[in-house]
Structures are given as structure tokens and as C-alpha cells.
Amino acid sequence: VSRYLYEHLFLAHLYFDDDAQRHYFRLIRSRTPPGVAADPIATRRPYDDPGSERVYYRLQREQETIVDKTHMPYALGAQRMARWREWFLTPDYAVDQLPSYDPTVAANPFLAFRALPVSARYRFLLDEAEFTIMGFIKGPVCRGQVALDVIQDRFWVFFLADQRLPQQRDDFLARASAFLRLPAEAGSSSGIIGPWREYARLEAQYLRHKSAALSEYALAKERPTLDWIWDGDGVNPNAALTVFRHYDSASVSKGLLGEPPKTVWVLSYPLLERIHYLLVAGFDVYGNVGHQALSRLYMDFMRMEAEFNALTFLPLERRRAVRDYWYRDAGDEAKEHVYGTLARFEVDSGIRFRTQTPLAEFYAMLRTRLAPVLERQRELASVPDAGLRQDLAALAGVHGASLSWWPEVLILRVDDPPHAARYFTVLRNTGHRHVTSLLREGRELQPDENTLTVVAGILGSYPNAIFRVQRDEIGALATALRTLASENDYRALADRYAVRRTHADFWSISDALQDEHLRLAPIAGGLLDYSRLENR
Structure with a gap:
């Protein structure tokens, strides 16, 4: 333990x-x-x-x-220790020997810790799911565009309920553990082509194994319903998360931020554990290009399986259409991993949908199911000033190709004397046809699908720009943003609002921003990194 x-x-x-x-x-x-x-x-x-x-x-x-x-x-603290004792020490189970440090065992948590109850391991990961996901967001793996282009620019994350489905149970994972080997078993030096084919073969076997077990369970016991989704036990806000990708870094936050996203992840215990051992515990930043490439390529499988889990809740006849939209112009092999011949589930949903847009309905149902635990501190709805809230919502409504010149993480300081300055983060979500390209992301961009998300407070460790506006200038900022058509247009806008590195009051404004960040997030906040702060 x-x-x-x-x-x-x-x-x-x-x-x-x-x-x-x-x-x-x-x-x-x-x-x-x-x-x-x-x-x-x-x-x-x-x-x-x-x-x-x-x-x-x-x-x-x-x-x-x-x-x-x-x-x-x-x-x-005392409550944390009580939960750990309840999960790991109170249950009656046998540990015949301690796990080996041999890489073929140690790199595979389903072998190394097979004596520990799956329910205990999963409850531990869920208890602080934001922290679990943050491991690969803030750990050394999420550095650079190639590492980050494996995920969409914004998506919501949910979790399967504890031990409800076969892939959450000890007996299933004991049988499947041989398929769940991870690239770190080869250490920090690895080839690429040969190992990649082997891991692709293992993943295909696992998907078939899991699909068969899931189909058998659904036909014999229950079809997918909202009860399959973890509700945070009615008290835990980690049940719903939002992940943002910022080109070469990322952020995660509790709550469902922004409008309904293009894609969604539903994570199971095996997925959550594999992501940790792939990108956190098993990743070596000093490893060779083979190790790092395999880690990045294997993460494609994790994303696809999380999306497959979400598709199983939709009507059977709509799943492939949603998959095809998520993976426009992607190869057939990628689509088959998401939902098709490899990841199969031909059992209809147990949820009654009433419209021709079931994904939007599913999002709304999840909002309702998780309403008691949703973290709302960053939502614009938490802004008490109705007029300001309306202006920020209008800013968040800007979308399309004009955002191509807008920074990905912009901190917006709103001055409204005699009131204290208020801070918001404006995040650009870049549109993609799909995110399966390792080195050719630029070819998959879909500028007309660019969107903005505006959140209260400061989100993101690497701000790209700081804008300072007066309370009555937000509408004008939104209008100007809709008409951006070149770098020169953005530069003219920045001349009016940006607090650049060369600004005479840069450090006093920065100090005030940092103080407010630590006031709003006294536990989660730290010093921001200005290495990506643009001076354009």
C-alpha cells in the first residue's frame, strides 16, 4: 500500500x-x-x-x-487517513509477496499491485481525480506542441462508477493485465516501429476483450444509463473536470467550464491508471526519442478509449456519425479504435433521447446529474454583477477564424473604480478536424470552429498576454475581436489594451495580478511563468 x-x-x-x-x-x-x-x-x-x-x-x-x-x-489529514484505511487496510485480502522492481512488472500496475483490491485503487484515484489528471498536465510530459496535440483544445471529463462494469473488477483485470503492458517496460531507450506494432496488437486484443465483456454485461444486466457515471458520491466535485490545451501546455479544473465541448472523455479505472503510469510514473524526460514517441503514440489509445466510453451512452444508430464528426478526414484505423471493429458495442443505450442531437442531450443530462457537486467558482454565472456577466458572455460568444490571431491564454483585468480590479481568463480553443497527427497538426486546423471560453479568476500557468480594460470597454473589445483579420489587426488591438513586457507599469500590474491569483486560489495557486508571455 x-x-x-x-x-x-x-x-x-x-x-x-x-x-x-x-x-x-x-x-x-x-x-x-x-x-x-x-x-x-x-x-x-x-x-x-x-x-x-x-x-x-x-x-x-x-x-x-x-x-x-x-x-x-x-x-x-484525519479524514484522508480514515478513507485510506477503509479502502486499503480494512478489507480482507491476502498479499503473498511484495511486487518486484523488474521493469516488466513495475511498469505494469495491474501486475505489480494485483493483490490490492481494484475498488481501493480506483477510489483512491477518484478521491482527487483533478490531482490524478494534473499529474500529466503539470508533470514533465506535457511540454511542447508534439506532446500536447494528442488532446482536443477543450473537453469535459467524467468517470465510470466504481465496480459497476466488468472492466472495473478484479477478475477482469487479472485476465486482461497481459494486454495492458506500457512502453516504460523497455526503460528509457526503445525503438519505435517494432515496439509500436506490438503495443498496437496488445491494445487491439484488449479492446476486443473489453468489448465482449461489456456487451455481455449490458445484455444480461443493464444497458448504459446515467447510473454508470460516478456522481461524486453526492459530495465530491472531482466527478466533473474540464481540460484545456494551450498549444504546448495544458490546464485542468474542476467543473464544466464553457459551452458544451466537441468531445468528452469517460474514464474507467484501467484508463486512469494507465494514463498515470504512461505519462507520469513511467515517463522519463531524459529518455530517447523512441521512448518519448511511444509514450505519445500510446496516449492516442487512451484518448480513443475514453471517447469510446462516452459513445456507448448514445443511441446505437448515432454513435458512428458522432465518431466521424470527431475524426473528420482521419484514417479508418483511428476510427476503428474509437468505435468500430476493434472497439465494438452493439447494445443500444438505456437512456431515452428525445432529439436528433443526442450528444447535446447527454451533456445536459450530465450537468443535471452532477449539479449537487459541480464546482462553480470559475463559471461566469458566479459573477454577481449582471451587466458585467452579460458583457463577458458576449465576449465568450466570439468564434471563428478571427480568433486565429488571439492568444491562447489571456488574463483580462477589468478596472471599475472605485471597485477593486477583477480578473478573468480568456482561453482560445482552436478547432481541429481531428487530433491524430503527430507532426502535421497545422493541416488539421479548422479555424471557423475556433471558440473562446471565459472563466472567472486566473487559469493556466503560462499566460500569453495580459489585457487591461475598463468596465465599459468589454463590448468594444468583443466587437474588435470579431473583425481581426491579420497580425497587424491584433497588434493594433494590443496597442490599446495589452500590458506588454515593455509597459511602464508592467511589474506593478503583474504584482497585483499575482496577489489576486494567490488570494483567489490560496492552496492551488503559485507564481505564474511569463516565459510564454508575448510581446507582439
């Missing part, structure tokens, strides 16, 4: 929920026990052989400045 927790929390900034000063700690492996100075074990991956007969898991004070781009806070 300690090893499992360590391999999932090694990047976390741990703090105690009753510590008013909020000291942060790292969970480390040490050669020395508590009571003497820690002797950290440094390895490329958290599951590499420690080279020590005995490992001690210890807390070490974080000494570095907390920066937003790597800050992943995780609270420890």
Missing part, C-alpha cells in the same frame, strides 16, 4: 489540512528511517529498483518556491 501511494504522490506538494501556515512536503524514498537525516533514493522513475534492502517512505520539507506550473497540492 505504501509503495502504491508513493508511486502516485511522488510529484505532490503534500500539506496537512490543520496546518494554518501550510507547509508543503514531498514524499520520498529514503535509505534511512525516521529519527535520522533522510538519505533520498534518486531514480529516474518512482518504481525503479531502489538498490537498498529496506526502503523508508518519508516526508521532506519542500524548500523551493511554489510555482504554479509544477504545484500539485494534496491534503493529508
